[in-house]
Amino acid sequence: DAKTTQPNSMESNEEEPVHLPCNHSTISGTDYIHWYRQLPSQGPEYVIHGLTSNVNNRMASLAIAEDRKSSTLILHRATLRDAAVYYCILRDVTGNQFYFGTGTSLTVIP
């Protein structure tokens, strides 16, 4: 599976939008972009995924660059409960393994 690159940490003020970047320059045409997050002392949980088009759900939005070499997870209004490690993962549709990497640790400042 292709690898992703994320900043180690980011900070955001509460109630402001947060843009979490991810670079995946070696992405292949069959790779889906997945985001998971891990709250303190918990297992990871699914956030969102996409292929080419931008995606929205109740948790977040995913903006995918036109060349698909990067993507951005957008939290529209950060809350204290959004403080977590966010993982950007590429997954081939035929594969059954995830490679999580080290993710971005998001701190939300009250």
Add this chain to the structure above:
Amino acid sequence: DAGITQSPRHKVTETGTPVTLRCHQTENHRYMYWYRQDPGHGLRLIHYSYGVKDTDKGEVSDGYSVSRSKTEDFLLTLESATSSQTSVYFCAISDLAGGPRNEQFFGPGTRLTVL
């Protein structure tokens, strides 16, 4: 929340002793996974199962074995624990291997310390 439990939740053991961690699910999902999480490494896949008695290795399988005799249980065994296996272990399940979403649901984790 997906019905996944892990036992024990915490364990301290000594080098050279065997250790078995259990993952139990009530979702009847076909696929089950064991990950370990260490500082600076994120989550790394140890072994996974794609059905009863069907298992395969992940990227860090050395020193670990698994068994799955029932759909609901996936056991991870450290035959002779070493200090390098001190970690937090997560079990995950999913009902699909392929397909675009393949959401994995994670258990609460087991913190293992090998002295």
